[in-house]
Amino acid sequence: xxxxLCQLKELELEQFEIREVLRCNLNSKLVAGILxxxxxHRALGLVRPKDxxxxxxxxxxxxxxxxxxxxxxxxxxxxxxxxxEKHPNKKSQICLSFYEVKNKQVSWFSNKTERLYWxxxxxxxxxxxxxxxxxxxxxxxxxxxxxEGALEDRNARSAALEVSLREVLFQIIKFVNExxxxxxxxxxxxxxxxxxxxxxxxxxxxxxxxxxxxxxMLQTGHPTMxx
Amino acid sequence: xxxxxxxxxxxxxxxxxxxxxxxxxxxxHIILESRSLxxxxxxxxxxxxxxxxxxxxxxxxxVRPRDKWFNLAxxxxxAALENIDIWRQSNLEPIxxxxxxxxxxxxxxxxxxxxxxxxxxxxxxxTSSWNTAQEELGxxxxxxxxxERWIMQYESRKTRDSISSSRRSSNISLHSLYKKLLLLLRxxxxxxxxxxxxxxxxxxxxxxxxxxxxxxxxxxxSFTERFTCKDETEMQKFGFTPVDTSCGRLCLSVKxxxxxxxxxxxxxxxxxxxxxxxxxxxxxxxxxxxxxxSGPTTGLPSxxxxxxxxxxxxxxxxxxxxxxxxxxxxxxxxxxxxxxHTSVSNVASRRFPPTSLPxxxxxxxxxxxxxxxxxxxxxxxxxxxxxxxxxxxxxGPLLSKALVRSESAPVSIPTADVTTSGGNSNVRNLPxxxxxxxxxxxxxxxxxxxxMQTGATAEKLFSLGRDESxxxxxxxxxxxxxxxxxxxxSSRSCQDEYDDSDFSCPFEVDDDDMTDLxxxxxxFDHGHITDMVETGGLxxxxxxxxxxxxxxxxMLQKAPPLREDSCTPGDSSPSINxxxxxxxxxxxxTPATASIVASGLLTRKTTSDALEEFQGYxxxxxLLLLQxxxxxx
Numbered sequence: 112x113x114x115x116l117c118q119l120k121e122l123e124l125e126q127f128e129i130r131e132v133l134r135c136n137l138n139s140k141l142v143a144g145i146l147x148x149x150x151x152h153r154a155l156g157l158v159r160p161k162d163x164x165x166x167x168x169x170x171x172x173x174x175x176x177x178x179x180x181x182x183x184x185x186x187x188x189x190x191x192x193x194x195x196e197k198h199p200n201k202k203s204q205i206c207l208s209f210y211e212v213k214n215k216q217v218s219w220f221s222n223k224t225e226r227l228y229w230x231x232x233x234x235x236x237x238x239x240x241x242x243x244x245x246x247x248x249x250x251x252x253x254x255x256x257x258x259e260g261a262l263e264d265r266n267a268r269s270a271a272l273e274v275s276l277r278e279v280l281f282q283i284i285k286f287v288n289e290x291x292x293x294x295x296x297x298x299x300x301x302x303x304x305x306x307x308x309x310x311x312x313x314x315x316x317x318x319x320x321x322x323x324x325x326x327x328m329l330q331t332g333h334p335t336m337x338x
Numbered sequence: 339x340x341x342x343x344x345x346x347x348x349x350x351x352x353x354x355x356x357x358x359x360x361x362x363x364x365x366x367h368i369i370l371e372s373r374s375l376x377x378x379x380x381x382x383x384x385x386x387x388x389x390x391x392x393x394x395x396x397x398x399x400x401v402r403p404r405d406k407w408f409n410l411a412x413x414x415x416x417a418a419l420e421n422i423d424i425w426r427q428s429n430l431e432p433i434x435x436x437x438x439x440x441x442x443x444x445x446x447x448x449x450x451x452x453x454x455x456x457x458x459x460x461x462x463x464x465t466s467s468w469n470t471a472q473e474e475l476g477x478x479x480x481x482x483x484x485x486e487r488w489i490m491q492y493e494s495r496k497t498r499d500s501i502s503s504s505r506r507s508s509n510i511s512l513h514s515l516y517k518k519l520l521l522l523l524r525x526x527x528x529x530x531x532x533x534x535x536x537x538x539x540x541x542x543x544x545x546x547x548x549x550x551x552x553x554x555x556x557x558x559x560s561f562t563e564r565f566t567c568k569d570e571t572e573m574q575k576f577g578f579t580p581v582d583t584s585c586g587r588l589c590l591s592v593k594x595x596x597x598x599x600x601x602x603x604x605x606x607x608x609x610x611x612x613x614x615x616x617x618x619x620x621x622x623x624x625x626x627x628x629x630x631x632s633g634p635t636t637g638l639p640s641x642x643x644x645x646x647x648x649x650x651x652x653x654x655x656x657x658x659x660x661x662x663x664x665x666x667x668x669x670x671x672x673x674x675x676x677x678x679h680t681s682v683s684n685v686a687s688r689r690f691p692p693t694s695l696p697x698x699x700x701x702x703x704x705x706x707x708x709x710x711x712x713x714x715x716x717x718x719x720x721x722x723x724x725x726x727x728x729x730x731x732x733x734g735p736l737l738s739k740a741l742v743r744s745e746s747a748p749v750s751i752p753t754a755d756v757t758t759s760g761g762n763s764n765v766r767n768l769p770x771x772x773x774x775x776x777x778x779x780x781x782x783x784x785x786x787x788x789x790m791q792t793g794a795t796a797e798k799l800f801s802l803g804r805d806e807s808x809x810x811x812x813x814x815x816x817x818x819x820x821x822x823x824x825x826x827x828s829s830r831s832c833q834d835e836y837d838d839s840d841f842s843c844p845f846e847v848d849d850d851d852m853t854d855l856x857x858x859x860x861x862f863d864h865g866h867i868t869d870m871v872e873t874g875g876l877x878x879x880x881x882x883x884x885x886x887x888x889x890x891x892x893m894l895q896k897a898p899p900l901r902e903d904s905c906t907p908g909d910s911s912p913s914i915n916x917x918x919x920x921x922x923x924x925x926x927x928t929p930a931t932a933s934i935v936a937s938g939l940l941t942r943k944t945t946s947d948a949l950e951e952f953q954g955y956x957x958x959x960x961l962l963l964l965q966x967x968x969x970x971x
Contacts, residue, residue, distance in 0.1 A: 152524045155517070159411040160527055164540065171531040171540065280532055281576075284525045288579040291518045 114228045115293050117286045121235040139188045144172040152287040154303040168273040175303040191312040195238045205234040206311045360407045361519045370418040372530045373439045375553050408520045438556040439486035486535045486594045494586040518581045534598045894954030
């Protein structure tokens with residue numbers, strides 16, 4: 112089965128100081144918006160959509176209304192944000208992959224599951240640090256009030272980010288529209304999210320990633336993986 | 339559809355037709371749901387109890403047959419249903435459904451006096467494409483602009499040659515067609531929310547204010563003339579990838595205005611316009627709370643200035659007093675038991691008159707009742723008796739949800755099954771408790787483990803606040819205290835009443851309510867209470883009263899009706915009151931009960947029961963009052 116790839120347009124996010132919880136939150140929500148939009152298009156089970164308005168933006172994205180899914184995404188994003196904090200000024204990628212699980216009988220007593228990826232979405236993020244020096248550069252006159260200057264600057268970036276985000280979301284919709292043939296048959300799973308998926312974020316160790324995979328396997332309610 | 343040669347083909351064609359039909363219906367539903375202002379698909383209009391953010395997903399948990407189509411559960415949308423039906427009846431062959439989403443600008447300043455403003459508004463907001471046909475006449479100044487045109491089309495392939503090829507794969511294609519349409523509808527759902535038009539919908543829907551703009555829609559089964567070339571050039575097109583069927587293809591596209599007029603430009607709309615709020619903690623949004631001399635609860639974000647904000651927020655942290663599901667409870671009201679709260683109700687009721695008067699029936703009743711009972715409660719000093727309150731239940735079902743949500747929750751004293759199990763003589767009169775109660779108040783139950791303590795506290799609180807209530811009523815209204823309790827009962831949500839009905843301990847109150855009492859007294863003079871709460875003056879005495887209150891309750895449970903020489907363990911002075919009162923009550927009881935019975939509610943409660951309760955609570959109150967004041971000193 113061929114695996115469709117979708118490289119989403121890069122979003123330039125600002126890395127905010129940690130104490131700016133609110134702004135951090137915005138980043139999380141942006142990423143969440145993208146992930147949820149993709150997953151909404153792949154949640155072919157019964158869905159009760161939930162609208163989420165992004166604060167600061169005039170953008171509404173849709174969630175599946177699946178609590179488990181929301182929690183999973185939130186957890187992932189939290190991990191991602193903490194990774195970003197440790198690796199500032201680095202481009203990063205979040206990959207959302209959909210796969211099928213195939214049982215491969217190795218011997219009489221053991222099965223091996225195999226993942227057949229049929230779709231991968233790459234969310235490209237460029238988390239940059241806008242230091243105070245940067246904002247002051249463009250607002251010399253407002254050195255006395257750096258907060259205001261930074262605010263203006265930030266609003267400008269925020270507007271640009273809104274445009275980019277909208278583009279990314281439309282990109283998702285277009286991709287979903289154009290590529291429909293590669294989807295495997297809808298498994299008879301309960302819940303909204305019908306296909307198994309995984310979200311991979313940059314990780315410092317591969318073993319942790321492996322653990323994640325196993326955990327995810329268990330979470331998605333698939334045949335136990337003995338690998 | 340395609341002429342068939344076998345039953346199978348017939349069946350398939352029928353299925354295909356059904357899928358297509360449902361697709362059209364669903365698409366229409368999706369579009370109108372998020373563009374039709376009449377539908378409270380979001381959080382503003384309609385039922386306020388659905389205002390919680392999660393309402394869209396949780397409001398209807400049952401799966402309707404319609405939801406199963408394309409696995410997409412949508413909210414009710416009368417506009418869509420209407421149009422779906424019309425379209426289905428028409429059964430047009432070349433299926434085209436055009437949905438125009440129209441932004442209508444009403445010129446609110448049609449008044450001839452302010453004629454010039456109208457023009458300026460029009461000039462500033464209208465674009466070349468505004469259709470302002472009637473505007474020159476100045477009669478119905480209204481301009482319309484199509485901001486979105488959705489075109490759903492089924493292009494039937496009539497040509498013979500395609501049939502043979504499509505028939506081959508038709509079996510598969512029904513499944514895959516369904517899947518593709520499912521995906522297409524997901525896309526549509528997300529797209530509808532990404533288009534600029536959704537911002538208008540959001541803005542218009544999120545504020546309940548009257549605006550000069552509104553959204554309307556027009557569903558037609560043919561292309562209408564209204565789309566001018568000028569309009570067309572301004573619009574952008576987004577076409578969903580057509581989905582092929584065995585004998586045609588389904589197309590869905592939208593033309594939309596990339597830039598929509600700012601409908602939100604009115605000053606009042608600022609709260610939802612995007613902006614950076616740098617300081618949330620001290621932000622003006624939270625500030626209205628502080629305008630009240632709110633004592634202990636200044637930290638609580640519950641008290642916004644606008645009622646809607648206030649109530650919705652209040653409920654967000656109030657253990658879901660008034661869930662949407664609650665009205666079902668009303669069906670089994672328990673008339674006898676409202677009074678447990680009367681001790682607190684005085685305090686609470688002081689804020690009742692200004693803000694949330696119930697709909698007419700309770701109000702009317704209130705008046706009647708007050709007349710009746712004032713005579714029997716000559717001493718405004720007295721805490722209101724339990725018996726008057728029950729009749730309010732009769733109006734329970736009539737109370738609007740708004741009322742339910744409005745003032746009542748903060749006032750209500752949490753109830754708990756635990757308390758019921760404590761064993762109160764009154765419990766026997768109660769109808770079975772609603773299933774919802776247990777879960778609702780679980781946390782409160784925990785908190786109120788020692789209900790005697792909390793009861794004592796509440797009682798204390800009440801007694802301390804009595805002065806203020808009197809003051810308030812003396813200055814503000816002609817009410818007397820007994821009335822207060824009635825009015826308070828009237829104002830309370832049916833649900834509260836209902837919940838309260840199970841109390842065995844009348845005075846249970848938790849921190850939440852405590853703070854409410856203080857803070858929500860709003861502009862009334864409540865400094866005393868507030869001080870008390872703030873300084874913790876109420877709490878130190880709690881433990882010492884445990885035993886006494888426990889004994890009291892026990893005694894009350896065992897006390898025969900109308901027993902006058904109740905052996906209160908405390909000081910004898912409270913009993914003076916109680917000995918006087920029973921007579922009065924006794925006199926009063928007959929008409930009171932009669933009226934209650936006449937209202938058809940209190941069938942199970944006897945006068946003696948009520949009197950007994952009343953007496954007991956009075957004694958408790960007085961005792962606690964006394965002890966409280968002692969320990970204060």
